Structure formats: structure tokens, C-alpha cells
Amino acid sequence: MMRSLWAAASGMKSQQTSVDTIANNLANVNTTAYKAQSTQFKTLLYQTLQATSTNAEGEAKPTSAQVGLGTRVASINSNFTQGAQLANDSNTAMCITGEGFFAVQDGEETHYTRNGNFTWAIDNTGAKVLTTAEGYKVLDQAGRPITLPATAGENGFTVNPDDASISYRNPDGTYTNTGQSIALYQFTNRVGLSKIGENLYDETVASGEPVSEWNTNGVIRSSVLQNYLEGSNVNVADEMVNLIISQRAYEMNSKAITTSDTMLEQANNLKR
Incomplete structure (x- = not known):
């Protein structure tokens, strides 16, 4: 018994x-x-x-x-699995279609997320820095925070969906490429990522090291859609x-x- x-x-x-x-x-x-x-x-x-x-x-x-x-x-x-693509009025709203993850900086640590609900923050020099709602800086392909000059972006900016490069609009209607592209990473085993809250993930031994999409052969690249957010897949x-x-x-x-x-x-x- x-x-x-x-x-x-x-x-x-x-x-x-x-x-x-x-x-x-x-x-x-x-x-x-x-x-x-x-x-x-x-x-x-x-x-x-x-x-x-x-x-x-x-x-x-x-x-x-x-x-x-x-x-x-x-x-x-x-x-x-991919969540629904939800239209959003914010130009800093970005949705990943594919298996990629954004990289964000938290002090000396790097975390990964699918949440593209970003905003512009002002740093000590007056430049605009792309951050998450919690203030974590979004990184480019060189591992640097994505920034715009203080006077740039007032007339809008665009994100190329193919290579995630960023350009801002000038008053005369032309666009200037910033030379930065949003970094997207994939993992061999996404299920093995460690969840740390705030929709952030950390790499683990089970997940494998992050694989950069832009310079790795055989990786199917993701796209970044501006003015969209990825919804929950629940x-x-x-x-x-x-x-x-x-x-x-x-x-x-x-x-x-x-x-x-x-x-x-x-x-x-x-x-x-």
C-alpha cells in the first residue's frame, strides 16, 4: 500500500x-x-x-x-514557433521572422531576446541609443550599442529587412546609412536557453554558443520587420x-x- x-x-x-x-x-x-x-x-x-x-x-x-x-x-x-506579426505605430517596434534573436547589453553581460519593443534613450553625450523598455542596449554586428547622432532620426529612420542595416532620414528626404546593422544570432538548441525573466535568455552548455547570422555559412537568415511586434504563441x-x-x-x-x-x-x- x-x-x-x-x-x-x-x-x-x-x-x-x-x-x-x-x-x-x-x-x-x-x-x-x-x-x-x-x-x-x-x-x-x-x-x-x-x-x-x-x-x-x-x-x-x-x-x-x-x-x-x-x-x-x-x-x-x-x-x-513563430508568433503572430502585430502591426505597431512605433518606428522602433521590430519583429523577427525566422529563428534569430536580438542581442542586448546589460552592463558587462549580453543577453538574447525575441522582444523587439525598443525605444530611443539619450546617453551622456546626447546621442540616441536603441534600448529595450528596461534600458538594455541593443547591439549591432560589431557588438556595439546602436546609436544615432543627437540631431538624426527626427525625420524618421528605417531598418532594412534583409540585412537589418539602419538608415535615418534627412530633412531633404534623403537617407544616410549609419554603418550599423542589428545583430541577429541563432542557437543550435534553442530549447536549452536559460530564461532569466524580462523575456531575456542566456546561453548555456545545452543551447550551444550563439551563431551570428550575417557571417555564418549555411544559416538561414532571419528578417527584421519594422513597425511590427511578434505576439505570444500561446x-x-x-x-x-x-x-x-x-x-x-x-x-x-x-x-x-x-x-x-x-x-x-x-x-x-x-x-x-
Whole structure:
């Protein structure tokens, strides 16, 4: 009976993690470039109830007699499918179509993101610096913050969707190329990236090192669409179905614990 108690308890804990993951997905249904997550499970160790043979001849059994000891969470994976392209009035709104990531600078550290909800900030010299809403500087292909002169960009600026190069519009209607292009990186295993919050990711051993799109052979380059943002790829209908499934599984594991407790109680009453 004790096996059933622990197995059901492990199931309740695992389903609670699944519900937590689904709740986080639903909470971020309108978060720019958010990627939905799913909980993956794996079985725990099995206990052998009988030997390989049950007769005097020592013949091997065609089937085993093993009982499982429950489950646990194996991983929580992100789904990196493309989100919807949502039109935006801001010229600093940028959407990646493809597998690329923006690189942003946080002090001495570099993080990666799909969230292109950028804005212009003013640095100490008066120049305009392209940053995230949190103030992290967006990097170019040389690893430098993307900047515009203090008087530039008042008449607008453009981002070339093919090479992500930046140009600003002059009063006479002509455009001047800044010589900077937005850096886009890919990873061998995007699911292995470490999430640090604020829609930012860090590279890990599992994800591999960032691969630059602009100078790596064999990499399918992404495009940057100006005046668009990538929407969340959370499907509310799917998440509600998964929530019901997890809730039912939690209830069934709870029922298994109650049933095991009742059976133990009846076994203890036999001696009375």
C-alpha cells in the first residue's frame, strides 16, 4: 500500500508543476514574443516483484513483474514557433521572422531576446541609443550599442529587412546609412536557453554558443520587420484543454491516496 501512496503523491506534485506552467502561459498570453512552455514527465524507478523465473526448472519468464514508483518532471520545454506579426505605430517596434534573436547589453553581460519593443534613450553625450523598455542596449554586428547622432532620426529612420542595416532620414528626404546593422544570432538548441525573466535568455552548455547570422555559412537568415511586434504563441484553447487534463490527473492521484488510506485502515482493523 505504501507504494501507491508515494506514487500518487509524486503524481500530484508533478501535475501541480504542470498547472503552474499552464498558468504562466495564460498569464503571458499578451506578452510580446513570449514562447509557450510545456511540462514533460518521466517515470521513476521500478521495483521487481518476482524473480526471472517462478518454476523449479529455472526457465525465464516471457514477461516481467515490475511495479512503477511514480513520476517526476523531466523538463519544461519552450515552444519556439513563430508568433503572430502585430502591426505597431512605433518606428522602433521590430519583429523577427525566422529563428534569430536580438542581442542586448546589460552592463558587462549580453543577453538574447525575441522582444523587439525598443525605444530611443539619450546617453551622456546626447546621442540616441536603441534600448529595450528596461534600458538594455541593443547591439549591432560589431557588438556595439546602436546609436544615432543627437540631431538624426527626427525625420524618421528605417531598418532594412534583409540585412537589418539602419538608415535615418534627412530633412531633404534623403537617407544616410549609419554603418550599423542589428545583430541577429541563432542557437543550435534553442530549447536549452536559460530564461532569466524580462523575456531575456542566456546561453548555456545545452543551447550551444550563439551563431551570428550575417557571417555564418549555411544559416538561414532571419528578417527584421519594422513597425511590427511578434505576439505570444500561446494558444488559449489548447492551454485550457491542458489545464482540464492536469486537473483531472491531480484529482485521480488524490483519489488514489484516499483509496490507499482506506485500504490500510481496513487492513489495520482486521486484528481487532
